[in-house]
Amino acid sequence: MCAFYENGDKIKKGDIALYNNKSVRVLISKHIKENKTMDIVLEELETNKQYKINVPYKTYINTLKKSNTMGSEVEKGYECKPKTLDPNKPIMHYKNIIYICVDKRCSIAGSNKKADELRELLKSMDLDRGKDRIKISKSLCFGACRYKQVANIFSNTQTNGNIKHNNIWLSATHKYNLKKWEELFLDLKNDKELNNFKQINMKVY
């Protein structure tokens, strides 16, 4: 059982939403079997203030609108796609961006769902927003399929990025478990050398 946003999407733990026009994260979305209700706990992103809502199963909560991390309401069925496009809205800051290949050969070795899994991990580490944000983007074939699920890191040296993390090509990320990704994300956040991550060499031919 579940409760719903006003647009009809299910309310899930970890979602970002607008509650009375404030950006919040859904900390808990839990059934209470005894009285067939849902407990929803929200936390304001700016202040950490918490709100608890209790509603009967299958309630549509009109004061809760699913949004993306930039505070724009999203289309039904989407995590990020805004309902209305504002051409003047800046893009969201990131310290590092990782392009992960989800084309055929890399997906067979790893997973075509990898970007979604990594975005969830970043949310749980609070690195999906703020000054140390890591952005994950999907890429088609880099022409380096022999290195399996190839990932390419760029650092935003225009602001707080680290030049040593620029143009890093990671090899065999299909072998990484979530713990390994977590280690990588922390090293990027803390400006550490990426010595524990096998990289692809480049050569002029």
Ligand code: FES
């Ligand atoms: S399919 Fe990923 S590099 Fe070619």
